[in-house]
Amino acid sequence: MRHAINIAFDFRSDTPVGKDPDVASPTLRRYHKLLWSKPLPGGVPFELSDSRTDCYLYHRSELGEFFLASDTVIPSFRKVPHIKALIPQKEIEAFNTIGYTIGGMMVFPGNKIDGKMTMNGARGFHPLIRDRFDLTLECIRRHYAGEASPLSEPLRRYSDFFMLFADFRGYVEFFLLQDLVIGNEVKISGPYDNFRSSPVPKDAYEYRAYRDDAVAFINARNQRIQSATTAA
Numbered sequence: 177m178r179h180a181i182n183i184a185f186d187f188r189s190d191t192p193v194g195k196d197p198d199v200a201s202p203t204l205r206r207y208h209k210l211l212w213s214k215p216l217p218g219g220v221p222f223e224l225s226d227s228r229t230d231c232y233l234y235h236r237s238e239l240g241e242f243f244l245a246s247d248t249v250i251p252s253f254r255k256v257p258h259i260k261a262l263i264p265q266k267e268i269e270a271f272n273t274i275g276y277t278i279g280g281m282m283v284f285p286g287n288k289i290d291g292k293m294t295m296n297g298a299r300g301f302h303p304l305i306r307d308r309f310d311l312t313l314e315c316i317r318r319h320y321a322g323e324a325s326p327l328s329e330p331l332r333r334y335s336d337f338f339m340l341f342a343d344f345r346g347y348v349e350f351f352l353l354q355d356l357v358i359g360n361e362v363k364i365s366g367p368y369d370n371f372r373s374s375p376v377p378k379d380a381y382e383y384r385a386y387r388d389d390a391v392a393f394i395n396a397r398n399q400r401i402q403s404a405t406t407a408a
């Protein structure tokens with residue numbers, strides 16, 4: 177995998193006009209397959225296939241059957257009216273661009289169960305999450321700890337996927353998320369009040385603080401990804 181990953185690549189650049197990079201960028205799909213086809217914490221290989229036409233990435237073995245989808249996990253909130261009014265468009269777009277590099281991308285189970293929302297949908301539509309990955313990761317931490325969270329229901333639906341990584345530390349290390357965690361605690365940006373109100377920044381100060389934290393995480397994860405792939 178030496179030099180196979182360009183951490184500065186903007187996945188919108190090879191996505192057909194009007195399409196979502198999470199679905200239509202061939203480079204993003206290839207990167208996800210390269211990055212996450214590797215041994216699980218227990219040492220069992222987790223090989224992903226992109227040969228099926230009915231799903232994004234696929235795995236089937238004695239571990240089970242898994243249908244994975246890509247998700248852009250760092251929202252810039254660029255379409256939120258009060259953010260658009262407060263922050264210069266160039267500033268918002270610069271943040272949004274960084275979010276379309278590989279450090280801002282994840283995979284989650286993409287198959288619907290009992291007609292209910294996938295993890296991607298649940299993250300995006302829940303008013304206490306609003307697509308924020310730090311808050312999603314906190315919900316995942318609580319899932320492994322047996323604690324309730326706003327995403328408890330979808331996390332339970334896909335518990336077989338999360339069991340692959342044994343525990344929260346295994347999940348974090350597999351997906352190279354160490355820079356969003358201190359010890360066993362998730363580094364959560366403001367605004368945050370333990371899931372009691374909207375996580376969307378209310379003013380320019382909150383927005384820039386949230387953005388700076390998010391950009392620092394993406395840049396750090398990009399470096400981890402580059403180091404991991406260069407050494408492979």
